[in-house]
Amino acid sequence: MVNTFRPSDLAQALRIIADTKPTVLAGGTDLMVRHKTWSGVVPHFDRPVVLIGHLPELQGIEIRDERLFIGSAVTLAAILEHPLVPEHIKSPIAQMASPPIRNLATLGGNICNASPAGDSLPMLYALDACLHLESVRGRQTVSISEFISAPGRTCLEPDQLLTAIEIPLIKCRTHYYRKVGQRQANSISKVSFYAAADYDKQRIHWVRIALGAVAPTVVRSPAAEGLLAGLDASGLKAVIPAVINIYQGLLSPVDDVRSTQQYRREVSLRLLENYLTRELMK
Structure with missing residues (x-):
């Protein structure tokens, strides 16, 4: 009792x-x-x-x-x-x-x-x-x-x-969230990805990017976000490899019953690349 x-x-x-x-x-x-x-x-x-x-x-x-x-x-x-x-x-x-x-x-x-x-x-x-x-x-x-x-x-x-x-409550033009799990609902994340940004047709004002389930705590890089601020579309394309490289160095996923560290690393970096190339400034 x-x-x-x-x-x-x-x-x-x-x-x-x-x-x-x-x-x-x-x-x-x-x-x-x-x-x-x-x-x-x-x-x-x-x-x-x-x-x-x-x-x-x-x-x-x-x-x-x-x-x-x-x-x-x-x-x-x-x-x-x-x-x-x-x-x-x-x-x-x-x-x-x-x-x-x-x-x-x-x-x-x-x-x-x-x-x-x-x-x-x-x-x-x-x-x-x-x-x-x-x-x-x-x-x-x-x-x-x-x-x-x-x-x-x-x-x-x-x-x-x-x-x-x-x-x-920052001014947010777009946000992007992806959760990778075993099922559509009631699923614990294998990888999660969240981004928010403000931009216009000419340039990016700011971007925030955070990844879950790929390290002991949530991964976020102000340095990588700083590289993206102020860029136009061509500048964004040029800096994407550097941004991905920064996040790659911050990831430390583990093997567990839901997934492997290799899967988590690969999927999180693909989500990041997809966001930067297809979602940001679209």
């Missing part, structure tokens, strides 16, 4: 987290499976559990100062249905899991899971998302690249809670 807490508000939740160092559960779509034991129906947790999915302080979606704020317990389905969320943010979320799971799963949970194959992560890295952390000691804001340090590892202290995701 495990002690389970259902706080009435965020302040009470933070006090419980500080006192008990519990397992925090919002939608539970990953945690319930991870803690499942084959000997019974009920998952086994070795620590107290605190439920946060119902807390109103973690449910909002709003825009302030040209930044989108999403509560950490907002479900993926709610994000997809919300009129304030732009399409370049919805795009990867629409391909996550299946509709029933999206009704429960939260963006905060996908981030805290810190999986290299997390479907929302390339988009969040590319768009320079920041995370709001709270505890009884105070508040802290960190970039997502600072938050995730390794597969399954974050900088979240035992008494802290992720409360909101902050995404700058």
